[in-house]
Amino acid sequence: MTRSGELVQWNNKGGYGFVRDQAGNDFYVHISKLVDGQLRPRIGDQLTFSIATGRNGRPAAINVAVSQAAPLPNRTMRDIKRSPSSLSSYKVGLRTAAATVMTLLILLAIATERVPVWFGGSYALMGAASALLYRFDKLYALSGRWRVSETNLHVVDFCFGIIGGLAAQEVYRHKTVKPRFVAATWTIALVHVIGLAALALGWVSIALP
Known part of the structure; x- marks a missing residue:
């Protein structure tokens, strides 16, 4: 029955x-x-x-x-981006700082001709892809639909998407609480910061055509 x-x-x-x-x-x-x-x-x-x-x-x-279906909450992406008063601005700002540092290191490496322009383009392209994945995952979470897997988010971040990933985490206040995910994100960010610093300061080099 x-x-x-x-x-x-x-x-x-x-x-x-x-x-x-x-x-x-x-x-x-x-x-x-x-x-x-x-x-x-x-x-x-x-x-x-x-x-x-x-x-x-x-x-x-x-x-x-x-x-x-139950009515969806009347929330927009503007609501998602609005930081609650209880959220630490220091913790949120750290992601922006890391993304900014990596961006400056890329620009320095290109300006000093230690890396080709396409290298920076790779970060820009994959960063945009990462930001879109975080946006979709946030929207899917609000609507109760299937989510973007955490593994896929980490893979895209590692493959030059970390700048966009950090920016999206801050803008959408998404994936900023779960300890294991946060730890993996910062590990990826640290790897990229060290690698970009080594390139920008001439410790290692990429063979230019």
Whole structure:
């Protein structure tokens, strides 16, 4: 028998939550039980589902489909960019400082003809790509859709996209809290700062045509 109810709890990272039927009963729901083609549900969505016995012997929801999506919060990218008063401006500004230092090192290396112009272009191109990925991931997180994987973000940042990645983290206030992600980001940034400093100061060189 098909039932209907409201999603009252949802762990987006784990992909599970609870749906409450019209009688007030809560049923466990896992993302694997969603009907094919359904986007990840959000708290407040109206769901249709059937009942089956779960792994722990308790009733659980299966054949889950979103019958009516909850209204999206009235938020814009301007809201995302607005820093809350509780956010440390020092921590946020550190990303801008690092991106600025790397940009200046690239310009110095090009001006002193220690690297070709295309080298700076690579940072600009990949930086733009990284910034777009962070923007999309932020929007996907707000809408409850599938996210850009952290591995992909790190790979693009490492492959010359770190300047754009740091700028996007600050502008969108995104991926700035999770310790492991932050540590990996700063490790990538440190590698690039050291490498760019070595090029700009002539410690190492790139063979120019």
